[in-house]
Amino acid sequence: MTLTDTFVRKLKHKGGSGEKYSDGGGMYLHVTATGKYWRLGYRFGGKQKLLAMGVYPEVSLAKARKRREEAREQLADGIDPAEARREKERAHVAETVNTFSAVAMEWHAMRAKRGEAATTTGKRLAHLETHVLPEIGSRPIADLKPSEVLAMLNKVVDGGSAYTATRLREICGQIFRYAIATDRADRNPAGDLRGALEVPRVKHRPALTTRREFGEFLRNLLTYENCQPMTRLAARLAVLTWTRPVELRTARWEHFDLEAKEWRVPAANMKEGKHLQAHTVPLSAQALSVLAELRALNGERVAWLFPGNHGADSIMSENTLNLLFKRMGYEGKQSHHGLRASARSLLSERGWSAAALETQLDHAERSKVVAAYARSEHLVERRKIMDDWGELVAAMESGSNVVPLRPAA
Numbered sequence: 001m002t003l004t005d006t007f008v009r010k011l012k013h014k015g016g017s018g019e020k021y022s023d024g025g026g027m028y029l030h031v032t033a034t035g036k037y038w039r040l041g042y043r044f045g046g047k048q049k050l051l052a053m054g055v056y057p058e059v060s061l062a063k064a065r066k067r068r069e070e071a072r073e074q075l076a077d078g079i080d081p082a083e084a085r086r087e088k089e090r091a092h093v094a095e096t097v098n099t100f101s102a103v104a105m106e107w108h109a110m111r112a113k114r115g116e117a118a119t120t121t122g123k124r125l126a127h128l129e130t131h132v133l134p135e136i137g138s139r140p141i142a143d144l145k146p147s148e149v150l151a152m153l154n155k156v157v158d159g160g161s162a163y164t165a166t167r168l169r170e171i172c173g174q175i176f177r178y179a180i181a182t183d184r185a186d187r188n189p190a191g192d193l194r195g196a197l198e199v200p201r202v203k204h205r206p207a208l209t210t211r212r213e214f215g216e217f218l219r220n221l222l223t224y225e226n227c228q229p230m231t232r233l234a235a236r237l238a239v240l241t242w243t244r245p246v247e248l249r250t251a252r253w254e255h256f257d258l259e260a261k262e263w264r265v266p267a268a269n270m271k272e273g274k275h276l277q278a279h280t281v282p283l284s285a286q287a288l289s290v291l292a293e294l295r296a297l298n299g300e301r302v303a304w305l306f307p308g309n310h311g312a313d314s315i316m317s318e319n320t321l322n323l324l325f326k327r328m329g330y331e332g333k334q335s336h337h338g339l340r341a342s343a344r345s346l347l348s349e350r351g352w353s354a355a356a357l358e359t360q361l362d363h364a365e366r367s368k369v370v371a372a373y374a375r376s377e378h379l380v381e382r383r384k385i386m387d388d389w390g391e392l393v394a395a396m397e398s399g400s401n402v403v404p405l406r407p408a409a
Contacts (some may be wrong), residue, residue, distance in 0.1 A: 003029065005061055007076055011036065027068045029056065038064040039282065044080045051082050097406050098184045099143060100139030100175070104128060107178040118313075120246070131156050140177045157197060157345055206330075207338030209308060209345035215396035217334055222397055224328050233294050234306050238336060240287040240390055242343040242361070243337045247279075249316050251305040253295075261288065261383075279362045282383040284390025347389060351376040352400060356381040400401055 004025045011021065013032050030037045036056040042049055053059065053067045070083035079313075108128070112121045135152040136144060139192050149172060156165040172190040179185035208214040221235055247265050250386035256263050263281040283291070294305055308314030321336040334342070344357055356378040 003061055007058060008036070008061055012123065023061075023065070023068075025068055025072065027053070029062065029064075038067075040068055040081075041104045042071070042075060044075065049080070051085070071202050098140055098142065098179075099137060101133050102139045102141055103141050103179045103182075104133065104137070104175045107175050110178075120395060127164065127168060128171070131164070132172065135151070141176070142185045144189055146192040149189050150193055151194070152388075153197055162197070165197055169197060176343035205338040205341065206333050207341035207345070208330075208334050209305075209342055211346060211396065214342050214346065215399065217328075217330060218393065218397045219399060220328055225322075226327060228296060229322060230306060231316075231320060232292070233290055233297070234316060235324060236282055237287060237290045237294075237305075238339050239343075240284060240319060240393060241386075242340045242363075242389075243281060244340070245318060245321070249306060249318060252303050253299060253305065254303070256291065258283075258288065258291065263287075280379065281360075282379070282386040284386045286394055287364055287386070343389060345394065347385060350392070352385050352387065352388070353378075353381065356385060360385060 003021060008021075008029060011019075011029070013019070013031050013033050015199075018030055020028045022028045026041045028039055028041070030039055038056065040051040040053055042051065051071060053064050053071075056064075060069075074081045074084055074114060088131040096183050108121070108125060111124075132152060135155070136148055139148070153169055156162075156168060169190050173188055176185060176188035177191055180188065202270045206219055218239065221232065221239075224232075234248065234376055238245075241248070241262075241263065244266065251263070251265075255265060261283045263280040263283055265281060267278050291305075298307065299305075304315050306316035308316055325331070325334050325336070340361055347357060348354065359378040360382045
């Protein structure tokens with residue numbers, strides 16, 4: 001007999017393992033204590049098989065019959081309906097885990113596990129969630145075309161963030177390369193966009209480059225009253241070590257070997273995109289003095305040299321020193337990052353080699369082998385450079401006209 005909607009709706013479980021009610025063509029309704037299940041019995045390859053077709057009432061009698069007819073058509077074409085369903089489910093799972101969003105989050109988690117600075121990781125994730133994932137996140141990563149990625153990036157440019165768009169192209173390129181390495185894509189469409197975006201102008205980083213002007217700046221820094229002790233010490237350490245702002249802000253006490261007079265900046269704390277190897281910063285007597293003051297101020301309580309105000313694991317804001325210099329009256333004249341140019345210029349006048357100065361600035365060679373060799377080759381000279389710089393800073397702070405130690409010819 002064939003079933004009717006009314007009959008199916010009124011059926012009740014009568015006990016035991018349940019009852020089966022046929023609708024013809026191998027389809028029946030199995031009524032158990034837990035529910036009513038549509039099943040289709042069929043033969044394929046000489047074997048008896050069973051196909052689950054849903055649960056009543058989510059799958060109505062009419063819908064179950066439609067699925068039966070689809071299965072019969074597959075059998076007529078020599079296709080096993082159960083295997084066809086499993087293949088469809090596998091394709092759906094693959095589509096879900098191989099979207100750009102899924103691959104991007106997997107890549108992001110991998111980078112975070114490698115010890116990347118929390119600020120770098122958080123900023124990159126925010127950019128992805130704000131600009132990239134809403135536009136292309138749901139697309140299978142293998143299907144994305146350069147035009148789709150370009151359209152997403154152009155929206156960022158049109159919003160006034162050309163630099164962010166350029167950085168996002170680099171990040172997307174890294175995600176596509178990760179997808180290629182994990183067999184989820186065959187090509188990197190972001191790589192085809194070089195030159196297709198508006199190139200942002202290099203941001204000017206103000207820097208004082210004469211001894212008279214920089215010396216006056218240093219003396220003002222020592223005497224400026226509207227300044228917290230830790231902020232002043234951060235500024236002085238920035239002056240004496242001329243590391244990048246991100247390297248100063250993410251410095252931890254464990255990175256310092258005071259006996260060896262070295263600050264070993266981990267690769268993960270360095271400028272994003274470099275990550276060649278750790279960078280050694282020799283410490284002058286003046287820098288060691290600043291560290292001693294910092295240790296007395298907060299070193300026994302926190303792991304960071306410059307903790308922030310938003311919890312135990314927060315760090316100093318990236319704008320802290322620039323705001324200090326602005327309040328001092330040096331807006332447009334001296335920036336935090338510009339301290340590197342100030343030191344580079346003043347030390348160059350004192351006869352130090354350009355190669356050693358560039359190595360100390362960590363303007364590294366692209367080749368890892370060359371970079372490692374250069375760091376080792378110039379370390380002795382860089383120790384002398386940093387000692388000379390410490391003495392020069394001390395002389396400028398005191399207003400002395402006496403020029404201390406000069407490098408040997």
